[in-house]
Structures are given as structure tokens and as C-alpha cells.
Amino acid sequence: MQGKFFWYDVMTTDTKAAAKFYGDVVGWTVQAVPSPGPEYSTFNLGARGIAGLMPLPDDYAKMGGRPAWMGYILVDDVDAMAASIQAEGGKLHKGPITVPGIIRFAVVSDPQGAGFMIAAPLVNDAPLAPGLPGTIGWHEFYAGDWEAAFAFYEKLFGWTKAETMDMGPMGKYQLFKTGGEYPAGGMMNKPPAIPVPHWSFYFNVDFIDAAGARVTAGGGKILNGPMGVPGPMWTLNCMDPHGAAFSLVAPKR
Numbered sequence: 321m322q323g324k325f326f327w328y329d330v331m332t333t334d335t336k337a338a339a340k341f342y343g344d345v346v347g348w349t350v351q352a353v354p355s356p357g358p359e360y361s362t363f364n365l366g367a368r369g370i371a372g373l374m375p376l377p378d379d380y381a382k383m384g385g386r387p388a389w390m391g392y393i394l395v396d397d398v399d400a401m402a403a404s405i406q407a408e409g410g411k412l413h414k415g416p417i418t419v420p421g422i423i424r425f426a427v428v429s430d431p432q433g434a435g436f437m438i439a440a441p442l443v444n445d446a447p448l449a450p451g452l453p454g455t456i457g458w459h460e461f462y463a464g465d466w467e468a469a470f471a472f473y474e475k476l477f478g479w480t481k482a483e484t485m486d487m488g489p490m491g492k493y494q495l496f497k498t499g500g501e502y503p504a505g506g507m508m509n510k511p512p513a514i515p516v517p518h519w520s521f522y523f524n525v526d527f528i529d530a531a532g533a534r535v536t537a538g539g540g541k542i543l544n545g546p547m548g549v550p551g552p553m554w555t556l557n558c559m560d561p562h563g564a565a566f567s568l569v570a571p572k573r
Contacts, residue, residue: 321499323477325459327392327439328521329372331380332562335359338373341538341560345531345568346523347454355419365454368445387564389521391459392425392437393477401438402426404476430472432464432517450502451524457569458522459505462514466494466507469517485550520557520567528554528570535568546573 332338339350339361348363348370358377362369376387395401398416405428406412413435415426425439448455463469473479473496482495482503490511495503510517525531528546535542539561546554549569556568 322394322396323479324394324498324500325391325456325504326394326441327371327437328389328456329374329392329437330387330389330560330564330566331374331376331385332387332560332564333376334562335361335373335375338560338562338564339363341540342373344538345534345540346525365448365452368448370454370456387560387562388435388518389564389566390427390435390437391519391521392439395438395440395477398424398426398438398440401476402428405430405438408472408476410472430469430517432469434461434463434469434517434519436519451571453524453526455524456521457524458567460520460522460567461505461507462510462518462520463507464510464517466492466509470494470496470507518565520565522555522567522569525568525570527572528556528568529573531568531570532556532558 330338342348342363343350348365350373351362351364353360353362359375361373363371363373376385402412402416409431411429413427413429416424418424421442423439423441425437427437429435451457461469480497482497485493487493491509493506493508495506498504532542532546535558541559543557543559545556549555554570554573558567559565
């Protein structure tokens with residue numbers, strides 16, 4: 321269904337070390353993808369691909385880009401959506417590109433500068449059970465103006481508002497749906513400590529404290545948490561050893 325997040329990539333300066341780190345923290349295995357192009361591997365849960373692993377592109381690094389996670393949003397027509405994103409004030413950075421037999425995608429950013437991918441996979445997998453450890457459990461947007469951001473994603477991808485949570489001095493936290501029965505993520509205005517608007521992704525784990533211990537043992541950092549959130553669930557905001565931010569979510573401490 322158009323508008324859903326369905327794939328994720330981490331761009332990093334050391335793919336071998338990142339493979340071990342996320343394998344230890346989240347429980348993924350890593351599989352190299354044969355390609356005449358740039359190096360690319362997948363993080364797998366059993367036999368199923370969950371996300372991708374790739375070196376930081378040279379052109380991105382030369383512009384000051386740092387290791388980061390990027391999400392892919394499913395679209396019916398990549399070329400048409402790329403044009404619509406530009407018409408609504410976003411930017412097209414690369415593509416559209418076709419990887420034969422696998423995917424057609426483009427690298428874009430929204431009007432506030434947050435990067436993401438739009439893609440039409442050429443092979444469709446059945447969805448995995450929500451909350452399954454090793455899958456992606458939540459999508460969070462730190463915006464310069466969350467209301468303007470929501471209007472952009474609503475118009476282009478058909479997202480709808482769910483519950484709005486009052487976080488006091490931190491402002492509103494707007495849950496959103498991407499076509500399913502339950503919210504897929506939330507938006508809020510970024511605090512001053514976060515330099516630019518960006519997407520953040522939460523990986524499902526069994527126990528938050530044990531996962532946090534694996535983060536620090538592997539050379540990563542805990543930036544915030546554990547914090548209890550409605551569900552009830554527990555979350556951690558983290559950074560991997562190479563500087564890519566990510567988060568973890570679990571039903572138990």
C-alpha cells in the first residue's frame with residue numbers, strides 16, 4: 321500500500337563493524353548482495369531481509385553527510401512522486417534509479433530538509449507480525465514545524481492523524497497512520513539539541529535493559545532512556561559507534 325515505510329538503510333564508515341554491532345544489538349544476520357555497483361548487504365531476520373547496510377557514499381560525505389539511517393516509503397510510481405515532492409517544496413537528490421528485478425527508487429528530502437527514499441519494489445514480501453523482535457516498530461519525525469511536515473506527508477502519501485499527545489514544555493506529539501489500523505509513528509517539533517529535522521527509527525527488541533547493555537558493550541551510546549511510553553512499552557534513544565542515531569523499543573525492561 322502506497323505511503324508505508326517498508327525498508328531501511330544505514331550508511332556508515334565501517335560496514336564490517338556496523339554488521340557486528342547491529343547483529344549483536346538487534347539479532348540480525350548479514351548477507352552480502354552481489355552487485356556490479358557499490359557494496360551493499362542486507363540485515364536479515366531469519367531468511368527475511370529487514371534493512372540494508374552500505375558504505376557512506378563519497379558524494380554524500382563530501383557534502384558533510386554523516387552515518388545515518390534512511391527509510392524507504394512505498395509509492396506506486398517513483399517518477400511521478402519525485403515530481404510531486406519537488407512541486408511541494410521538497411528536493412530530488414538522486415534518481416530515479418532501477419536495480420533490475422529488485423527495486424526502483426529515488427533519494428529525496430521534504431521541505432524541511434529531512435531525507436528519505438521513495439521506492440517501488442519489484443518483489444513484494446508478505447508483512448511480518450507487528451512487534452516481532454528484529455523488525456522496525458516505530459517511525460519518529462523531529463521537525464522544525466511538525467504541522468507543516470504532517471501536511472506535506474498527508475498530501476503526498478495519504479497519511480492520517482491519530483491521537484495527539486500533550487508533552488508539556490516539549491509541545492505536542494502527533495501520532496500518524498500510514499493506512500493501517502494502528503499508528504505507525506509520531507511527529508514533534510525538535511528540541512534545540514537536535515540540529516536538523518530528521519527521521520528516526522525504532523527497532524523491536526525483547527528487553528530494553530539487556531539491549532541497552534549490548535549497545536554500550538559494542539561501543540555505542542545511550543542518548544536517552546530507558547523511558548516508559550504508552551503501550552506500555554520501553555524505549556531507548558541510541559547512537560552506534562560510527563555516529564548513526566537509532567532507537568530501540570521493547571515491551572519489557
